[in-house]
Amino acid sequence: MxxxxxxxxxxxxxxxxAAGRFEGSAVDHQDGFIHLSAADQAQETAAxxxxxxxxxVLLGIEAEGLGEALKWEASRGGALFPHLYRPLLISEVLSxxxxxxxxxxxxxxxDHLA
Structure with missing residues (x-):
């Protein structure tokens, strides 16, 4: 996992x-996907x-459970970042x-990162 x-x-x-789903933050709407980070990227994203x-709040999500809507795409310095091309369902949030x-x-x- x-x-x-x-x-x-x-x-x-x-x-x-309350809505049962996260449609994205302003920057997510602007870019057309929900920005996510791997464990080794999250602290730099925060900074x-x-x-x-x-x-x-920090949400933890199982990547494999997001299916084909999750794409790993080049971003900062060519590193591959997870981008979700649909709303995130609340039921998909593990922590x-x-x-x-x-x-x-x-x-x-x-301590919140696995």
């Missing part, structure tokens, strides 16, 4: 839970895109964790 991750605001997550943002910020304002993922 390969775990992949999504960082999003608590408000986005609560709205998704680059979520610095100084409080009240964040959720509230994130705190370190002294530099970067979300701490640490």
């Amino acid at each position: 390969t775990l992949i991750y999504k960082i999003l605001s608590r408000a986005e997550w609560e709205a998704a839970k 680059r895109y979520f610095k100084d943002q409080a009240d964040l 959720e964790a509230a994130l705190s910020l370190d002294a530099d304002g970067v979300p701490r993922l640490g």
Whole structure:
């Protein structure tokens, strides 16, 4: 089982839970897919895109369960990142964790990554 991750605001997550699905954040809508990260990419994603943002949630998702809608595509520096080309169903989320910020304002993922 390969775990992949999504960082999003608590408000986005609560709205998704109420709807039964996550349609994506603003940048996801802009790019046409839901941005996800592998375990070895998630901390850098947090530092680059979520610095100084409080009240964040980290979702853990089984990559294999997403089927053909999940594509591994080149992104930062040519690294392959998981991109989901459909909404994420709440039932597909295996874990959720509230994130705190370190002294530099970067979300701490640490023990939440497998």
